[in-house]
Amino acid sequence: MLTTLFLSFDLGECTTHAFGYQATAIFHARSYNVVDKETARGAFAVLAAQIGHLGQQLQRGQPACDLHKAGRVPCDLLDLSRDEEGCQIVQRLVTLLVYISDSCNEAWIKKYDAYVQELEIAAQPADGSECPLLGDLLERHEIRDMNLQHAEEFDRSIEETLSEAKIIGNEQRAKYREIVATHRQAAQKRRKTKQEMRKQKNEDAKKLRFEARVRSRLDKRRQAAERRLEEAKLLVDRELQELERVEMAVENSDNGDISMLFDTSEDIFIEEEEPEYEFEEEFTREIQNLFFGEPLSQSASLCTLPGMDRAEDLTNHAMQKIAFIKKFNEFARSRLMGRVESRFEGLLKYVFSSNLQCEGIQVNCDGLAVIFGRGNVEDIDELLEYATELVSDIEQSCQSYSFSEFYVTIDGRVDKFL
Numbered sequence: 001m002l003t004t005l006f007l008s009f010d011l012g013e014c015t016t017h018a019f020g021y022q023a024t025a026i027f028h029a030r031s032y033n034v035v036d037k038e039t040a041r042g043a044f045a046v047l048a049a050q051i052g053h054l055g056q057q058l059q060r061g062q063p064a065c066d067l068h069k070a071g072r073v074p075c076d077l078l079d080l081s082r083d084e085e086g087c088q089i090v091q092r093l094v095t096l097l098v099y100i101s102d103s104c105n106e107a108w109i110k111k112y113d114a115y116v117q118e119l120e121i122a123a124q125p126a127d128g129s130e131c132p133l134l135g136d137l138l139e140r141h142e143i144r145d146m147n148l149q150h151a152e153e154f155d156r157s158i159e160e161t162l163s164e165a166k167i168i169g170n171e172q173r174a175k176y177r178e179i180v181a182t183h184r185q186a187a188q189k190r191r192k193t194k195q196e197m198r199k200q201k202n203e204d205a206k207k208l209r210f211e212a213r214v215r216s217r218l219d220k221r222r223q224a225a226e227r228r229l230e231e232a233k234l235l236v237d238r239e240l241q242e243l244e245r246v247e248m249a250v251e252n253s254d255n256g257d258i259s260m261l262f263d264t265s266e267d268i269f270i271e272e273e274e275p276e277y278e279f280e281e282e283f284t285r286e287i288q289n290l291f292f293g294e295p296l297s298q299s300a301s302l303c304t305l306p307g308m309d310r311a312e313d314l315t316n317h318a319m320q321k322i323a324f325i326k327k328f329n330e331f332a333r334s335r336l337m338g339r340v341e342s343r344f345e346g347l348l349k350y351v352f353s354s355n356l357q358c359e360g361i362q363v364n365c366d367g368l369a370v371i372f373g374r375g376n377v378e379d380i381d382e383l384l385e386y387a388t389e390l391v392s393d394i395e396q397s398c399q400s401y402s403f404s405e406f407y408v409t410i411d412g413r414v415d416k417f418l
Contacts, residue, residue: 014075016100018169020045020052023080023093025165029150029158030138031086036122040086043119047093050112051100052172069103082158083138087131090123210364213389220382303365305394306372311352314372318348321371325380340380347387350406351394358398363390 027044034040065071077096080089094116101109125131138146150158306314322341348371354361370386391403 012075013072014078016051016071016073016078018052018172019078020049021165021169021172022162023048023051023089025158025161026080026082027086027089027093028154029082029161030084030089030146031123032146032149033126033142034086034123035126040090040119040122043115043122044090044093046115047097047112047119051096065100065104065108073099081137083143084134084136085125085132085138087123087125088134088136090119091131091134094120217382217385224379301365302362302393303368305351305355305361305363306368308352308355315345315348315352318371319345322380322383325383340384344384344387346407347391347403350403351390353406354394354398354401357401361394361397363393363397367393 024041024045027048028041031037031040031044073096077092077099080092084092097112097116147158150161154161319341322344367386367390370383371390395402
């Protein structure tokens with residue numbers, strides 16, 4: 001029995017490594033009653049050695065078998081009995097090859113099929129009789145005669161030959177284990193490297209997106225500052241012109257011409273100030289310490305989205321912040337501002353309702369500071385840009401709950417029409 005000599009796996013499977021040494025030794029000892037002993041031994045040794053060295057990955061055009069399939073077979077297929085004739089052992093080998101061939105490519109099958117045909121012809125009983133059925137054992141005197149012939153030919157008993165083959169097989173099995181361990185470590189290293197590369201790629205992409213956001217905001221602030229500077233220059237020029245006109249009117253009045261004193265200018269006017277928005281003291285105090293007590297960090301750091309228990313207070317804070325910005329923005333005072341405020345409030349509702357879908361949602365810290373805290377923005381456009389990015393962060397952190405899904409459900413705007 002050979003099955004105890006092979007490395008076993010679950011589900012009654014054994015590895016074919018080291019099969020060739022023991023199988024060849026047994027066949028040599030039982031090949032003294034075949035038609036062509038030398039030819040049979042040569043073909044058997046080639047096939048047995050090939051089975052013992054299975055495990056190469058399939059290569060296109062090359063005779064090869066799949067490591068994970070062909071290298072593992074049912075243990076009973078490796079069972080070669082020392083008490084059967086050579087032709088019976090060949091039948092068992094052929095059965096094993098048929099099983100293995102399902103995991104090998106066409107080149108492998110074509111190559112070793114020629115050896116199989118040669119072996120089957122050469123291993124027929126020498127007396128021309130039919131090969132006994134598998135399981136029909138040799139008589140004791142037949143076994144003894146073959147053992148003596150083996151000892152005379154190889155100058156050692158079959159037990160000694162099998163013992164040596166077992167030692168070589170164990171060495172091959174140890175090498176196989178080392179190879180498997182090496183391949184496993186290499187595969188783990190490749191997987192780890194790929195994971196690290198994906199992680200680094202995501203971090204680089206995130207950094208680039210963040211830098212692009214910062215550049216965009218800085219450009220907007222620069223453009224806004226340039227516009228205010230130009231507007232200030234125009235205002236100063238008009239005021240200087242008006243000052244010159246007034247000085248000229250005063251000078252002419254000294255000379256008796258008072259007509260210019262009654263002239264009016266459409267360029268200079270005093271705009272009546274709008275009433276200051278009075279914020280609640282509690283809001284003013286909390287806005288100083290909410291999330292950030294310092295200016296924007298300008299970093300890509302993440303913060304956890306506040307929970308539903310703060311939704312009402314923070315939503316009120318954000319809406320009061322829009323009201324505060326509204327004073328200094330011409331667009332904000334237009335009729336469109338009502339729509340913007342309504343949609344912004346709906347967006348905030350989505351922000352906090354996402355806590356009901358996912359836990360520990362991570363978003364950009366600066367976005368929280370701008371929308372709910374002390375973070376500074378130039379105008380409504382920039383505030384809405386931060387709000388849009390906040391939604392993107394939430395959708396990325398809680399992929400099962402998108403803003404579009406929220407918008408068309410009763411949790412979004414649809415409930416206003418029901």
